[in-house]
Each structure stands twice: as C-alpha cells, then as structure tokens.
Amino acid sequence: xTTTTPTxxxxxxxxxxxxxxxxxxxxxxxxDRRLTHLDALExxxxxxxxxxxxxxxxxxxxxxxxxxxxxxxxxxTKAFWPAPIPFPVLHVDTGHNFPEVLAYRDETVERLGLxxxxxxxxxYIDDGRLRERADGTRNPLQxxxxxxxxxxxxxxxxxxxxxxxxxxxxxxxxxxxxxxxxGQWDPKNQRPELWNLFNPKHRPGxxxxxxxxxxxTEVDIWRYxxxxxIPLAPLYYAHxxxxxxxxxxxxxxxxxxxxxxxxxxxxxxVRYRTVGDMxxxxxxxxxxxxxxxxxxxxxxxTLTERGATRADDRISEAAMEDRKKExxx
Amino acid sequence: MSTTTPLLDPAxxxxxxxxxxxxxxxxxxxxxxxxxxxxxLLHDTKSVLSDQLAxxxxxxxxxxxxxxxxxxxxxxxxxxxxxxxxxDVAYRYFATxxxxxxxxxxxxxxxxxxxxxxGSSTADxxxxxxxxxxxVLEQTRRHLAVTALLRVPHVVVAVNxxxxxxxxxxVYDRVEAEVQAVARELGVVDATAIPxxxxxxxxxxxxxxxxxxxxxxxxxxxxxxxxxxxxxxxxSFRLPVQLxxxxxxxARDEAHRDYRGYAGQVAxxxxxxxxxxxxxxxxxxxxxxxxxxxxxSLDEAFAPQSVTLRLADEIDxxxxxxxxxxxxxxxxxxxxKAVVCWLxxxxxxxxxxxxxxxxxxxxxxxxxxLDGVLDLDDLHTVPSEALSLNDIGLVTLRLAxxxxxENYSTSRRGGSFLLIDAHDGRxxxxxxxxxxxxxxxxxxxxxxxxxxxxx
Numbered sequence: 001x002t003t004t005t006p007t008x009x010x011x012x013x014x015x016x017x018x019x020x021x022x023x024x025x026x027x028x029x030x031x032d033r034r035l036t037h038l039d040a041l042e043x044x045x046x047x048x049x050x051x052x053x054x055x056x057x058x059x060x061x062x063x064x065x066x067x068x069x070x071x072x073x074x075x076x077t078k079a080f081w082p083a084p085i086p087f088p089v090l091h092v093d094t095g096h097n098f099p100e101v102l103a104y105r106d107e108t109v110e111r112l113g114l115x116x117x118x119x120x121x122x123x124y125i126d127d128g129r130l131r132e133r134a135d136g137t138r139n140p141l142q143x144x145x146x147x148x149x150x151x152x153x154x155x156x157x158x159x160x161x162x163x164x165x166x167x168x169x170x171x172x173x174x175x176x177x178x179x180x181x182x183g184q185w186d187p188k189n190q191r192p193e194l195w196n197l198f199n200p201k202h203r204p205g206x207x208x209x210x211x212x213x214x215x216x217t218e219v220d221i222w223r224y225x226x227x228x229x230i231p232l233a234p235l236y237y238a239h240x241x242x243x244x245x246x247x248x249x250x251x252x253x254x255x256x257x258x259x260x261x262x263x264x265x266x267x268x269x270v271r272y273r274t275v276g277d278m279x280x281x282x283x284x285x286x287x288x289x290x291x292x293x294x295x296x297x298x299x300x301x302t303l304t305e306r307g308a309t310r311a312d313d314r315i316s317e318a319a320m321e322d323r324k325k326e327x328x329x
Numbered sequence: 330m331s332t333t334t335p336l337l338d339p340a341x342x343x344x345x346x347x348x349x350x351x352x353x354x355x356x357x358x359x360x361x362x363x364x365x366x367x368x369x370l371l372h373d374t375k376s377v378l379s380d381q382l383a384x385x386x387x388x389x390x391x392x393x394x395x396x397x398x399x400x401x402x403x404x405x406x407x408x409x410x411x412x413x414x415x416x417d418v419a420y421r422y423f424a425t426x427x428x429x430x431x432x433x434x435x436x437x438x439x440x441x442x443x444x445x446x447x448g449s450s451t452a453d454x455x456x457x458x459x460x461x462x463x464x465v466l467e468q469t470r471r472h473l474a475v476t477a478l479l480r481v482p483h484v485v486v487a488v489n490x491x492x493x494x495x496x497x498x499x500v501y502d503r504v505e506a507e508v509q510a511v512a513r514e515l516g517v518v519d520a521t522a523i524p525x526x527x528x529x530x531x532x533x534x535x536x537x538x539x540x541x542x543x544x545x546x547x548x549x550x551x552x553x554x555x556x557x558x559x560x561x562x563x564x565s566f567r568l569p570v571q572l573x574x575x576x577x578x579x580a581r582d583e584a585h586r587d588y589r590g591y592a593g594q595v596a597x598x599x600x601x602x603x604x605x606x607x608x609x610x611x612x613x614x615x616x617x618x619x620x621x622x623x624x625x626s627l628d629e630a631f632a633p634q635s636v637t638l639r640l641a642d643e644i645d646x647x648x649x650x651x652x653x654x655x656x657x658x659x660x661x662x663x664x665x666k667a668v669v670c671w672l673x674x675x676x677x678x679x680x681x682x683x684x685x686x687x688x689x690x691x692x693x694x695x696x697x698x699l700d701g702v703l704d705l706d707d708l709h710t711v712p713s714e715a716l717s718l719n720d721i722g723l724v725t726l727r728l729a730x731x732x733x734x735e736n737y738s739t740s741r742r743g744g745s746f747l748l749i750d751a752h753d754g755r756x757x758x759x760x761x762x763x764x765x766x767x768x769x770x771x772x773x774x775x776x777x778x779x780x781x782x783x784x
Contacts, residue, residue, distance in 0.1 A: 046635035078623035083576035201754030
C-alpha cells in the first residue's frame with residue numbers, strides 16, 4: 001500500500017529549465033508579466049524571510065537536513081544574496097537521525113558558511129532530563145531541547161519548514177505564529193494575518209515561529225528542487241536498503257530500528273519521502289533516481305507523505321496538534 | 330460520494346509548471362455547506378489522498394453517518410471535530426491543468442468579520458455560499474459588504490443546496506436576482522452566481538445535467554478562467570525597502586565587497602534598469618542601475634517579485650523607506666483618514682496610541698477622531714464613542730513620521746496597514762487608507778446571464 005509507483009509517464013516540467021520569470025524578462029505583454037505559481041511562492045517566501053530578518057533581533061533557522069528545510073535555506077540564500085545568511089541554523093538532533101542526513105547537514109553548513117547550533121536529545125536522555133519512550137520514537141522528545149535552545153540562545157524568532165498541506169493542524173497555522181513563554185501554540189487565539197503585512201511583535205519571553213513555505217505543497221517542493229538544482233541528502237533518491245515491514249511501512253534496519261522475530265529483513269529499492277527519526281520514518285518503494293522522476297511519482301501518489309512515512313503521526317487524529325500546542329515545530 | 334481512488338490528474342501536474350496562482354477565500358453563513366463545498370472541490374480535483382479519505386470515512390462511520398462527511402477534511406483541530414464547527418481560517422491547496430489554488434476557508438459564525446477580513450485581504454476571488462432555500466441572509470449582506478470594502482476583484486456566489494429545491498430554475502433565478510441586487514447596492518463590482526450542490530457535486534467541477542436550464546460555467550471552470558490579478562504594466566512602481574544588502578567584508582565573493590542593494594518585494598507596477606526612481610520619504614532621486622534576484626540579474630522586475638535594486642547614487646535609504654517611480658510618487662503624509670476593521674478585544678477610542686505598520690515601515694500613531702461606525706447592512710455610518718471587536722469604522726490618524734500611503738481604492742498594497750498594540754504586540758486592526766466607501770454599482774444594461782460568462 002505504501003508503494004508509490006508512477007502510473008503515467010508525463011513530462012515533469014514544461015521544458016523551461018530555468019526560472020520562467022527570468023526567461024520572460026523584457027517581455028511586454030500582460031501574460032508575460034504573470035508569475036508562474038512557483039515564482040509566486042518563491043517571491044512570497046523571500047518577502048517573509050527578509051521581513052522577519054528586518055523585524056527580529058535574533059532569529060534562527062531550523063535546519064534538519066530534510067528537503068523542506070533545505071528549500072527554506074536556499075530561499076534564504078537568495079533573499080540576502082550576495083551577503084551571507086545573517087542568522088545561525090538550529091538542529092534538534094534526536095540521536096536517531098540517519099547518518100547520511102547528518103553528513104549532508106554538515107556539508108551544507110560548511111558550503112554556505114553558516115553557524116550551526118545543535119540541541120541534542122541524547123544529552124537530555126543521558127543526564128535524565130528526558131526519558132526514552134516505551135515505543136522508542138524520539139520525535140515527540142524534541143520539544144524540550146528545542147525550547148531550551150530557543151531560551152538559551154535568546155532566539156526571538158525561529159524559521160521552520162512546516163507546510164500547511166502536510167497535516168490538518170498545520171493547515172490552520174499562520175505564516176508568522178506566536179508562541180507563549182512556554183513555547184505553546186494557541187490555535188484558538190491566533191493573530192489575524194492580513195494582506196502581506198507580517199507582525200512578529202511579542203512580549204519578552206514569547207517568540208514567533210515563522211513558516212515561509214507555508215503555502216507550498218510537496219510537489220511544489222520537488223519541482224523547485226528540480227528547477228533550482230538543489231543538492232539533497234542521497235536517501236531521497238532510490239537506493240537498495242535492508243528493510244523490514246512494520247505498521248504498513250518499510251523501516252530501515254539500524255541500531256535504533258531492529259526487526260522483531262516475525263519481521264523478515266529484505267533488500268528493496270527504496271527512497272525516503274520524509275526524513276525524521278530512523279525509528280519511525282518509513283521508506284517507500286521507488287525506482288526514482290532523479291528530481292524529475294520524483295516530481296512525477298509524488299504527483300501520482302495516492303498517499304500523503306506523512307501518512308505514507310510517519311508512524312508518529314498515526315498515534316491519534318490530533319497527534320500533530322497536541323505536539324504543536326506543546327511547542328513542537 | 331464516490332469512493333474511487335483519487336489521483337492527482339497527471340495533466341494537472343504537467344500544466345502546474347506553467348500555471349498561475351489564484352488565491353481564493355470562502356465565506357458563508359453557518360450551515361450553508363461551506364466545508365462541504367471545500368471538501369468537494371478538493372475531492373473533485375483529486376487533491377484528497379486515500380489515507381485522508383480513509384480517515385474521513387472512518388470518522389464518519391464512527392459517527393453513524395452513511396456517507397463520508399467531506400467537511401471533516403477541512404476541520405483540523407480537535408475542538409472543531411468534537412463540536413462539528415470550524416474555528417479558524419484553514420488553508421487548502423488544489424491544482425488543475427492551468428492553475429494552482431490557495432484556498433482560505435473562513436468560518437462563518439464566530440468572529441466572522443475578523444476571519445472574513447483575514448481571508449479576503451489576500452484573495453483574488455471570494456466564493457460566497459448562499460443556501461438556495463434561504464436566499465440572502467443578514468450574514469450574506471455582511472460578507473458582501475466586507476468583500477466590497479476590501480475590494481476583492483471577483484466574487485462568486487455559489488447558490489448551494491440546489492438539490493434541496495428540486496433543481497428549480499425559478500428558485501435559483503429568484504435568489505440570483507436578490508444576490509445581484511444586494512451586490513450592486515453594496516458596490517461589488519464583479520459578482521457571478523452559480524447553482525451548485527456541494528453535497529452531490531453538481532456544477533462544482535463539472536456542469537450538471539440536473540440543471541439543464543443553467544448554461545454558465547461550473548465553479549471550477551470559472552475559477553480557472555478568472556484573470557489572476559491586475560496587470561502590473563497599468564500600475565505605478567512601488568517597492569517598500571525591507572533590507573539594505575551590504576555584505577562588505579562578509580561577502581562570499583570578493584567581487585561583491587562593495588555591493589549595495591535595496592531588497593524588497595515589488596508591491597505594484599514594473600521597474601526597469603535605467604528607470605528614474607525616488608526614495609520616500611526623503612524625496613531624493615536616482616536611477617536604477619541593476620535588478621538582482623539571487624545571483625541572477627534582470628532587466629525588469631514586476632509585482633509581486635522579490636528582488637534587490639542597485640541604484641546609481643549612494644543616497645540615504647533604509648528599511649521602511651519606499652522606492653517609487655519618480656514621475657508619479659505618492660506624497661508622504663502624517664495625517665490619514667482610513668477605514669479600520671477593529672480586531673482587538675478592548676475597544677478603540679479616540680486619543681489611543683498604537684503602532685501602524687505600512688509596507689516595511691512601523692510608526693507610532695494616535696487616533697485623533699473616530700468618525701463613525703459602519704452599519705454593514707447598508708454601508709452607512711453612524712456616530713459612535715468607540716469601536717468594538719469586529720466593528721468597522723472611520724478614523725482620523727496622526728502619524729509620528731510621514732509615510733507614503735496611497736488610497737486603498739487605487740492600490741490594495743499601498744493603501745493597507747495594520748494597527749498594532751505596542752504593549753503586547755497584537756494586531757488590533759486592519760486598516761485601509763481613504764474614507765471612501767464602495768458606492769452602489771450601476772445597474773447592468775445587459776442580461777446578467779451573458780455577463781456571467783464574459784470573463
């Protein structure tokens with residue numbers, strides 16, 4: 001069921017490899033001065049990133065090495081070019097991350113000359129501030145280290161790669177979203193967000209979460225990665241991996257995700273649609289090795305990316321809402 | 330409801346690369362079937378995936394319903410599902426072969442002004458639901474009034490539950506005439522009506538054989554064909570400066586050590602290399618020598634691109650200033666009259682001090698006078714001592730520094746502002762520069778049925 005096989009071969013793009021807006025420069029007619037939806041999304045994201053850089057004292061950008069945070073980082077690079085990104089990146093390391101993703105994270109930080117702040121869930125478990133959950137998943141444990149990192153570094157705004165199409169609770173969140181002094185989101189008491197005027201003002205102790213790619217869908221992300229030729233961690237592309245079946249997902253065999261006796265290990269051609277904690281992020285069977293192939297595959301998929309690959313979102317109908325209220329991403 | 334496996338239409342995927350973006354907002358009274366219509370649009374454009382649909386079917390079954398309740402697709406919060414209501418604006422995404430849509434689903438009952446104003450402020454089109462059995466209600470008038478005030482370019486009135494009036498042309502014609510009369514009275518420029526059944530899908534994605542007397546487009550056909558926005562070529566160039574980009578020693582490339590650029594989104598119009606521009610409020614003139622979008626140089630930029638301008642002279646420009654075309658720049662002012670939608674819990678009173686955010690500039694402001702509160706039923710004003718939550722009123726403001734505002738009726742971007750409580754940072758009002766309320770539109774000279782399709 002989780003397999004996402006392209007049912008129809010279609011061109012992944014219209015052949016315009018570059019940014020259509022640029023290709024149209026100098027054109028005169030009204031039709032030529034209409035942004036494609038991808039250009040409109042890019043313009044909106046850059047507006048948000050710049051505005052928050054102008055309004056906030058000490059922002060940081062959440063960077064996990066996952067595709068959405070990579071796209072956000074790419075947009076930030078464009079927003080400030082040719083100056084460097086004027087704030088650090090923050091990663092909450094669960095200790096269960098894929099090694100390829102951590103390597104990619106470090107390469108990217110190096111390539112762009114960024115300052116990386118790491119909040120480690122493992123440290124919290126080692127000294128007893130957090131306890132391992134019975135189910136072994138660490139995604140819900142990220143909230144406390146994240147909030148501590150925000151407090152300790154006195155960050156007053158944190159950019160996140162959340163998208164409204166991911167999940168029903170996210171669909172209700174503002175682009176600039178207030179968190180109280182406990183890091184909590186109050187969905188019933190959100191600020192109105194009017195025109196394209198963004199207001200991150202807050203009282204001391206509060207902070208804002210900023211989601212510049214709120215309006216992007218999974219296909220938009222892949223189309224943009226393809227168009228901008230953004231390098232990603234290799235596990236987003238088809239590769240052979242030892243996996244076993246659990247809860248309708250293919251989980252990688254690794255130190256934190258061991259098959260039980262009744263879960264036979266197989267070698268399959270898989271890729272990851274989302275990248276999270278190894279213990280609860282499933283792979284999908286896929287032959288897609290290029291961005292263009294992934295665009296087609298994602299567009300033809302009958303499952304949402306979280307439904308297909310995240311065990312932690314299956315806990316309850318309101319799993320994401322509950323975690324967000326507590327201060328999760 | 331159909332249980333076929335939804336798949337994104339591959340043609341839509343291929344086309345989406347070229348397609349434009351249309352932002353729409355929904356509005357309607359309680360029980361008009363708005364969530365159902367949104368669910369239907371998502372379902373019929375194959376934007377609902379099987380795991381989402383399975384979840385909706387499971388919950389519907391648990392509640393003893395025989396068919397999946399599509400409203401559950403959009404009610405995302407626990408309290409909403411428990412109470413069967415919609416609490417806050419939810420954003421949804423769908424695409425067709427020609428266009429991608431961002432849909433702001435605005436609840437109709439609680440805080441309707443706040444939510445409708447929020448959703449409508451960025452909308453290219455508002456889809457307003459009317460129950461065919463009930464016709465125009467007080468709430469419908471108010472939604473139309475807010476839409477007119479915010480000058481949303483297009484309004485589509487979905488006359489819903491047409492199945493419950495036996496697909497009667499007579500009923501539809503009566504409701505449509507009523508809607509059009511109110512829309513004209515309130516100054517809604519472009520209102521189009523469509524008979525639909527959100528529950529069964531009639532005239533939502535495809536035209537329905539059950540309304541043979543209706544020869545207009547389906548809702549989705551209409552949304553696909555609407556012109557997305559104004560042509561930037563007909564607008565004056567404005568760019569609020571968000572940041573001054575000066576890498577100096579931090580430049581990653583030695584060649585950019587002396588780079589100096591002014592970053593912002595083109596709010597309106599077109600700017601070309603060589604254009605003469607003026608910085609506001611200083612009034613200093615200079616010429617555009619370069620336009621950058623990331624590391625690419627452009628010959629021209631147009632709204633709503635986010636770019637960086639390089640200028641011939643090193644004049645003093647900082648965040649909050651506006652770069653405008655030199656020949657038709659607005660005059661910065663410290664005194665403005667405006668229409669405000671009050672969104673604060675405590676009432677607005679004359680003498681109050683607030684922050685005003687316009688473009689990228691925030692200044693202090695004092696409310697000089699409250700010049701009336703708007704009766705949304707007929708858009709006339711009555712005197713008042715205060716503006717309460719969800720009231721719309723006319724105010725005169727004094728600003729601490731000159732700001733190059735424009736009249737909202739000529740520029741949605743240049744005429745909009747926020748009022749912010751300086752103490753807790755809350756956004757307490759949506760403001761529109763100019764005391765001009767929409768006026769009744771002239772009666773149409775052509776049969777309305779024809780007008781509908783000429784887009």
